Amino acid sequence: MQWQQKLMALLLVCLPFAEAGASPASASAYLTVTTEDGETLLEAAAPEGVRWCIQWQHSVEHFTVLDCYRNASGVMQLERSHQPDFAAGLGHIVGRGEQVSDGQGGYWINAINEPVINNRYVLRVGANAVNHQVVWPDGEHPDISLSEQAAGQRVIIQLGEPERF
Structure with a gap:
Protein backbone atom coordinates (compact mmCIF):
# COMPACT_ATOMS: atom_id res chain seq x y z
CA MET A 1 0.00 0.00 0.00
CA GLN A 2 2.90 2.36 0.64
CA TRP A 3 3.96 2.30 -3.04
CA GLN A 4 0.44 3.37 -4.01
CA GLN A 5 0.64 6.40 -1.72
CA LYS A 6 4.02 7.34 -3.23
CA LEU A 7 2.60 6.96 -6.72
CA MET A 8 -0.38 9.15 -5.84
CA ALA A 9 1.91 11.83 -4.36
CA LEU A 10 4.07 11.76 -7.52
CA LEU A 11 0.98 12.10 -9.73
CA LEU A 12 -0.30 15.04 -7.70
CA VAL A 13 3.05 16.81 -8.13
CA CYS A 14 3.37 16.08 -11.87
CA LEU A 15 -0.25 16.40 -13.00
CA PRO A 16 -0.32 20.22 -13.19
CA PHE A 17 2.75 20.17 -15.44
CA ALA A 18 1.27 17.48 -17.70
CA GLU A 19 -1.99 19.41 -18.06
CA ALA A 20 -0.21 22.62 -19.01
CA GLY A 21 2.16 20.85 -21.39
CA ALA A 22 5.06 21.98 -19.24
CA SER A 23 8.02 20.30 -17.73
CA PRO A 24 8.83 20.49 -14.02
CA ALA A 25 12.18 21.92 -15.12
CA SER A 26 10.63 24.98 -16.77
CA ALA A 27 12.99 27.23 -14.84
CA SER A 28 15.81 25.81 -16.98
CA ALA A 29 13.93 26.28 -20.26
CA TYR A 30 15.66 27.51 -23.39
CA LEU A 31 14.36 29.06 -26.55
CA THR A 32 15.98 27.28 -29.48
CA VAL A 33 15.80 27.81 -33.19
CA THR A 34 17.13 24.98 -35.34
CA THR A 35 17.12 24.22 -39.04
CA GLU A 36 15.61 21.02 -40.39
CA ASP A 37 19.19 19.75 -40.72
CA GLY A 38 19.67 20.20 -36.97
CA GLU A 39 21.88 23.31 -37.08
CA THR A 40 21.29 25.47 -34.01
CA LEU A 41 20.74 29.12 -34.92
CA LEU A 42 19.73 30.23 -31.42
CA GLU A 43 19.88 28.75 -27.95
CA ALA A 44 19.02 31.21 -25.20
CA ALA A 45 17.90 30.81 -21.61
CA ALA A 46 14.18 31.53 -21.35
CA PRO A 47 13.08 30.96 -17.76
CA GLU A 48 9.55 31.46 -16.45
CA GLY A 49 8.13 34.86 -17.45
CA VAL A 50 10.68 35.70 -20.15
CA ARG A 51 9.27 37.32 -23.29
CA TRP A 52 10.51 37.32 -26.87
CA CYS A 53 9.07 38.33 -30.23
CA ILE A 54 9.39 37.19 -33.80
CA GLN A 55 9.68 40.39 -35.83
CA TRP A 56 9.59 40.78 -39.60
CA GLN A 57 8.82 43.18 -42.42
CA HIS A 58 5.49 42.46 -44.12
CA SER A 59 6.39 41.26 -47.63
CA VAL A 60 3.69 43.31 -49.40
CA GLU A 61 3.24 46.44 -47.26
CA HIS A 62 6.85 46.56 -45.93
CA PHE A 63 6.01 47.48 -42.33
CA THR A 64 7.15 45.77 -39.15
CA VAL A 65 4.99 43.02 -37.62
CA LEU A 66 5.57 41.42 -34.19
CA ASP A 67 4.29 38.17 -32.69
CA CYS A 68 5.26 38.14 -29.01
CA TYR A 69 5.56 35.07 -26.82
CA ARG A 70 6.37 34.26 -23.22
CA ASN A 71 7.33 31.30 -21.08
CA ALA A 72 4.20 30.82 -18.96
CA SER A 73 5.09 28.05 -16.49
CA GLY A 74 7.01 26.12 -19.13
CA VAL A 75 4.43 26.67 -21.89
CA MET A 76 5.25 28.76 -24.96
CA GLN A 77 2.34 31.14 -25.16
CA LEU A 78 1.48 33.63 -27.91
CA GLU A 79 0.85 36.64 -25.71
CA ARG A 80 0.29 39.52 -28.15
CA SER A 81 0.76 40.70 -31.71
CA HIS A 82 1.51 44.13 -33.19
CA GLN A 83 0.29 45.06 -36.65
CA PRO A 84 0.47 48.56 -38.06
CA ASP A 85 -2.27 47.91 -40.63
CA PHE A 86 -4.97 45.46 -41.71
CA ALA A 87 -2.85 44.33 -44.66
CA ALA A 88 -3.06 41.02 -46.50
CA GLY A 89 -3.05 38.13 -44.04
CA LEU A 90 -3.26 40.33 -40.94
CA GLY A 91 -6.10 41.32 -38.68
CA HIS A 92 -7.87 40.68 -35.42
CA ILE A 93 -10.07 37.60 -35.00
CA VAL A 94 -13.06 38.30 -32.74
CA GLY A 95 -12.75 36.37 -29.48
CA ARG A 96 -8.97 35.99 -29.80
CA GLY A 97 -7.38 38.66 -27.64
CA GLU A 98 -8.24 42.31 -27.38
CA GLN A 99 -7.47 44.86 -30.09
CA VAL A 100 -6.16 48.23 -28.90
CA SER A 101 -4.66 51.18 -30.73
CA ASP A 102 -0.90 51.63 -30.60
CA GLY A 103 -1.43 55.41 -30.85
CA GLN A 104 0.40 55.55 -34.20
CA GLY A 105 -2.22 54.23 -36.61
CA GLY A 106 -1.54 50.56 -35.91
CA TYR A 107 -2.78 48.24 -33.22
CA TRP A 108 -1.82 45.61 -30.66
CA ILE A 109 -3.82 42.47 -30.12
CA ASN A 110 -3.22 41.89 -26.41
CA ALA A 111 -4.19 39.04 -24.11
CA ILE A 112 -4.15 36.37 -26.82
CA ASN A 113 -2.46 34.03 -24.32
CA GLU A 114 -2.70 31.07 -26.66
CA PRO A 115 -0.48 28.05 -25.94
CA VAL A 116 1.69 26.89 -28.83
CA ILE A 117 1.04 23.19 -29.39
CA ASN A 118 3.95 21.07 -28.14
CA ASN A 119 5.92 24.27 -27.35
CA ARG A 120 7.18 24.42 -30.93
CA TYR A 121 6.31 25.57 -34.41
CA VAL A 122 7.84 25.70 -37.85
CA LEU A 123 8.59 28.99 -39.59
CA GLU A 163 18.57 17.84 -26.05
CA ARG A 164 22.16 17.85 -24.83
CA PHE A 165 21.24 18.51 -21.19
Whole structure:
Protein backbone atom coordinates (compact mmCIF):
# COMPACT_ATOMS: atom_id res chain seq x y z
CA MET A 1 0.00 0.00 0.00
CA GLN A 2 2.90 2.36 0.64
CA TRP A 3 3.96 2.30 -3.04
CA GLN A 4 0.44 3.37 -4.01
CA GLN A 5 0.64 6.40 -1.72
CA LYS A 6 4.02 7.34 -3.23
CA LEU A 7 2.60 6.96 -6.72
CA MET A 8 -0.38 9.15 -5.84
CA ALA A 9 1.91 11.83 -4.36
CA LEU A 10 4.07 11.76 -7.52
CA LEU A 11 0.98 12.10 -9.73
CA LEU A 12 -0.30 15.04 -7.70
CA VAL A 13 3.05 16.81 -8.13
CA CYS A 14 3.37 16.08 -11.87
CA LEU A 15 -0.25 16.40 -13.00
CA PRO A 16 -0.32 20.22 -13.19
CA PHE A 17 2.75 20.17 -15.44
CA ALA A 18 1.27 17.48 -17.70
CA GLU A 19 -1.99 19.41 -18.06
CA ALA A 20 -0.21 22.62 -19.01
CA GLY A 21 2.16 20.85 -21.39
CA ALA A 22 5.06 21.98 -19.24
CA SER A 23 8.02 20.30 -17.73
CA PRO A 24 8.83 20.49 -14.02
CA ALA A 25 12.18 21.92 -15.12
CA SER A 26 10.63 24.98 -16.77
CA ALA A 27 12.99 27.23 -14.84
CA SER A 28 15.81 25.81 -16.98
CA ALA A 29 13.93 26.28 -20.26
CA TYR A 30 15.66 27.51 -23.39
CA LEU A 31 14.36 29.06 -26.55
CA THR A 32 15.98 27.28 -29.48
CA VAL A 33 15.80 27.81 -33.19
CA THR A 34 17.13 24.98 -35.34
CA THR A 35 17.12 24.22 -39.04
CA GLU A 36 15.61 21.02 -40.39
CA ASP A 37 19.19 19.75 -40.72
CA GLY A 38 19.67 20.20 -36.97
CA GLU A 39 21.88 23.31 -37.08
CA THR A 40 21.29 25.47 -34.01
CA LEU A 41 20.74 29.12 -34.92
CA LEU A 42 19.73 30.23 -31.42
CA GLU A 43 19.88 28.75 -27.95
CA ALA A 44 19.02 31.21 -25.20
CA ALA A 45 17.90 30.81 -21.61
CA ALA A 46 14.18 31.53 -21.35
CA PRO A 47 13.08 30.96 -17.76
CA GLU A 48 9.55 31.46 -16.45
CA GLY A 49 8.13 34.86 -17.45
CA VAL A 50 10.68 35.70 -20.15
CA ARG A 51 9.27 37.32 -23.29
CA TRP A 52 10.51 37.32 -26.87
CA CYS A 53 9.07 38.33 -30.23
CA ILE A 54 9.39 37.19 -33.80
CA GLN A 55 9.68 40.39 -35.83
CA TRP A 56 9.59 40.78 -39.60
CA GLN A 57 8.82 43.18 -42.42
CA HIS A 58 5.49 42.46 -44.12
CA SER A 59 6.39 41.26 -47.63
CA VAL A 60 3.69 43.31 -49.40
CA GLU A 61 3.24 46.44 -47.26
CA HIS A 62 6.85 46.56 -45.93
CA PHE A 63 6.01 47.48 -42.33
CA THR A 64 7.15 45.77 -39.15
CA VAL A 65 4.99 43.02 -37.62
CA LEU A 66 5.57 41.42 -34.19
CA ASP A 67 4.29 38.17 -32.69
CA CYS A 68 5.26 38.14 -29.01
CA TYR A 69 5.56 35.07 -26.82
CA ARG A 70 6.37 34.26 -23.22
CA ASN A 71 7.33 31.30 -21.08
CA ALA A 72 4.20 30.82 -18.96
CA SER A 73 5.09 28.05 -16.49
CA GLY A 74 7.01 26.12 -19.13
CA VAL A 75 4.43 26.67 -21.89
CA MET A 76 5.25 28.76 -24.96
CA GLN A 77 2.34 31.14 -25.16
CA LEU A 78 1.48 33.63 -27.91
CA GLU A 79 0.85 36.64 -25.71
CA ARG A 80 0.29 39.52 -28.15
CA SER A 81 0.76 40.70 -31.71
CA HIS A 82 1.51 44.13 -33.19
CA GLN A 83 0.29 45.06 -36.65
CA PRO A 84 0.47 48.56 -38.06
CA ASP A 85 -2.27 47.91 -40.63
CA PHE A 86 -4.97 45.46 -41.71
CA ALA A 87 -2.85 44.33 -44.66
CA ALA A 88 -3.06 41.02 -46.50
CA GLY A 89 -3.05 38.13 -44.04
CA LEU A 90 -3.26 40.33 -40.94
CA GLY A 91 -6.10 41.32 -38.68
CA HIS A 92 -7.87 40.68 -35.42
CA ILE A 93 -10.07 37.60 -35.00
CA VAL A 94 -13.06 38.30 -32.74
CA GLY A 95 -12.75 36.37 -29.48
CA ARG A 96 -8.97 35.99 -29.80
CA GLY A 97 -7.38 38.66 -27.64
CA GLU A 98 -8.24 42.31 -27.38
CA GLN A 99 -7.47 44.86 -30.09
CA VAL A 100 -6.16 48.23 -28.90
CA SER A 101 -4.66 51.18 -30.73
CA ASP A 102 -0.90 51.63 -30.60
CA GLY A 103 -1.43 55.41 -30.85
CA GLN A 104 0.40 55.55 -34.20
CA GLY A 105 -2.22 54.23 -36.61
CA GLY A 106 -1.54 50.56 -35.91
CA TYR A 107 -2.78 48.24 -33.22
CA TRP A 108 -1.82 45.61 -30.66
CA ILE A 109 -3.82 42.47 -30.12
CA ASN A 110 -3.22 41.89 -26.41
CA ALA A 111 -4.19 39.04 -24.11
CA ILE A 112 -4.15 36.37 -26.82
CA ASN A 113 -2.46 34.03 -24.32
CA GLU A 114 -2.70 31.07 -26.66
CA PRO A 115 -0.48 28.05 -25.94
CA VAL A 116 1.69 26.89 -28.83
CA ILE A 117 1.04 23.19 -29.39
CA ASN A 118 3.95 21.07 -28.14
CA ASN A 119 5.92 24.27 -27.35
CA ARG A 120 7.18 24.42 -30.93
CA TYR A 121 6.31 25.57 -34.41
CA VAL A 122 7.84 25.70 -37.85
CA LEU A 123 8.59 28.99 -39.59
CA ARG A 124 9.69 29.46 -43.19
CA VAL A 125 12.26 32.22 -42.82
CA GLY A 126 11.90 35.11 -45.24
CA ALA A 127 14.59 36.74 -47.34
CA ASN A 128 16.81 39.47 -45.94
CA ALA A 129 14.25 42.08 -47.05
CA VAL A 130 11.68 40.40 -44.77
CA ASN A 131 14.30 40.01 -42.02
CA HIS A 132 12.70 37.53 -39.62
CA GLN A 133 14.32 38.18 -36.25
CA VAL A 134 14.08 37.01 -32.66
CA VAL A 135 13.94 40.13 -30.50
CA TRP A 136 13.96 40.37 -26.72
CA PRO A 137 11.80 43.32 -25.56
CA ASP A 138 13.33 43.31 -22.08
CA GLY A 139 16.90 43.00 -23.40
CA GLU A 140 17.70 39.55 -21.92
CA HIS A 141 19.67 38.57 -25.03
CA PRO A 142 20.91 40.25 -28.22
CA ASP A 143 18.43 40.25 -31.10
CA ILE A 144 19.24 37.75 -33.85
CA SER A 145 18.34 37.82 -37.54
CA LEU A 146 17.13 34.43 -38.72
CA SER A 147 17.02 35.70 -42.31
CA GLU A 148 20.79 36.34 -42.29
CA GLN A 149 21.37 32.70 -41.33
CA ALA A 150 18.54 30.73 -42.92
CA ALA A 151 16.63 32.72 -45.56
CA GLY A 152 14.21 30.47 -47.45
CA GLN A 153 14.62 27.59 -44.99
CA ARG A 154 12.20 26.05 -42.54
CA VAL A 155 13.27 26.42 -38.92
CA ILE A 156 11.84 25.00 -35.71
CA ILE A 157 11.25 27.47 -32.90
CA GLN A 158 10.94 25.65 -29.60
CA LEU A 159 10.74 26.26 -25.86
CA GLY A 160 12.12 23.47 -23.71
CA GLU A 161 15.23 21.87 -22.39
CA PRO A 162 18.04 21.43 -24.90
CA GLU A 163 18.57 17.84 -26.05
CA ARG A 164 22.16 17.85 -24.83
CA PHE A 165 21.24 18.51 -21.19
